[in-house]
Amino acid sequence: MTDIEPPELPRGIALAWGVAANPQRGPKREMSVEKIVEAAVELADGEGIGAVSMAAVAARLGFTPMSLYRYVSAKDDLLLLMQEEATGLPPESHLEVEGWRARLLALYEAQILVYLRHPWILSLPISGSPITPNSSAWLDASLAALDDTPLTADERMAVALAITGHARWCGIVQAGYSEQSRSSGLSAEEVAMREASLFDRVISAEEFPALRRAIEDGVFLSPADPFRFAVERTLDGVAAYLDGLDRGEQHRVSEEWVALDAAELAGDKRLKEAQKASRDAEKALRAARKLERQALREARERVAKARKSG
Template identity: 80%
Template sequence: MIDNEPPELPRGIALAWGVAANPQRGPKREMSVERIVDAAVELADAEGIGAVSMAAVASALGFTPMSLYRYVSAKDDLLLLMQEQATGLPPESHREREGWRPKLLALYAEQVLLYQRHPWILSLPITGSPITPNSSAWLDASLAALEETPLSAEERMAVALAVTGDARWCGIVQAGYTEQSRGTGLSADEVAVRESELYDRVITVDEFPALRRAIDDGVFTSPADPFRFGVDRLLDGVAAYIEALAGGASHEVSDEWIALDPVELAGDRRLKEAQKAVREAEKALRAAHKIERQALREARERQAKSRSAR
């Protein structure tokens, strides 16, 4: 007999949806899942995700760690609920924009701001599709923005994920600069200048010609937003694709995922040894190319000196 019963919701997800059973008994009524999560988010915002532990949260609330476990039975559940609360609902203002593109750009900007307010969210692993209410609301908003387009369901999801991914990548980089500023006391602009100076010391035109030209052109200290440029060009492509569909063109979403060979996932020892040998050979090749470039540069310098001496 086939069991068609749906899987039971993990407790963390059930708590997020408000369908988890309440503890039968516990400390004073002042304690609740909401208060626990509030305290944990406040701690993470102030000191980073590394400061969050059941003991630290209990201390902030004036209770013992064991009393917290009656409400949130595992730290992973607490992290899930923290992310859910910090994420919040997408702002209603994006619905006031006209057209799918302005709506998506508004959601993109709000997601970047969300990561700036709560950079610790970026440290949490992605373990699958968003199943909690607030995370689902953000995805729903992106899909709704594309609903009037001729894109298929798979294509709408692909665009929504691409914009969300761009916002997350922007958030990761900006959070890194913010952390640098906090640790060094430098402003974001000063951090960028220092970074450019460090690149300037190690990047040579012989070894990294394109990167060297970019440094000389001032890309690391430019006020331009490379992330917004990227998301704008992404949406340019989507707009062109939608226009082509309106003109009668047809396309198929690729079903070819980039994935490791199952043999690699199995951790075969001989394969790992062979891959290590390849990496070492590549490293040796890069070193040999560096020596070659150095020798070529010195030969050119000698030749130039010889010509000038004549």
């Protein structure tokens, strides 16, 4: 047993779980936390997260900003509740498919749809584990999909986080393309063609040989989904790991997180200056190598011309 008192729930999290104290005064039936959050989500969906402020939400509801603060006392709490509302619960349909892999893929696809419907979620900072009902339900669903596997608790969490990470990265890219399409008036295909054209103009075989080959192979215009390929290969790895456990191999989970050295985090001035000098030297080296390749190419062209004229 311990005498340490558990920390009090922050108000935003308490509101999400429905255990926060209600305001003692202010508009009653006309105003509620739910109505405030719904209005804020509608505002973000229509105009982006930058349009969301307590004043803007209050105006949308026909109240003063001060009346909102009686229900949601800080904008950070409002953003947390907006994310919770927009995230919603994982679809029951993922339970209709059989097997851990199929269920994780169904959850992966459903998460991407959430990001595409509410792309502003992706701009909110990640400040820790999801301690709200809906976010917890998504994590619970991913962990439950792995219930019948021999994975340890740590391993199940690692797989669940990997799938969530794949979905978030796919959502970031797809939402970015959708925003480009919306703001430019171009179709998704036209946006892809413009991007491919820009890469074609600036990427040379001498400086970026592998990327140049990829461009010439048409990767930027390919209909293939690289994110689905990546998540499938991740699940291939999990399947192979499970096969190994079935054969009696040992569990293998990394014991440590990747961490910066304390000196990196301390912001030491001399260390920063040394790092900047190192980056500048790397830039100078890249520039020198570029000049070398250019000179070599020009020399080859001169030799070829000389041979032709001779």
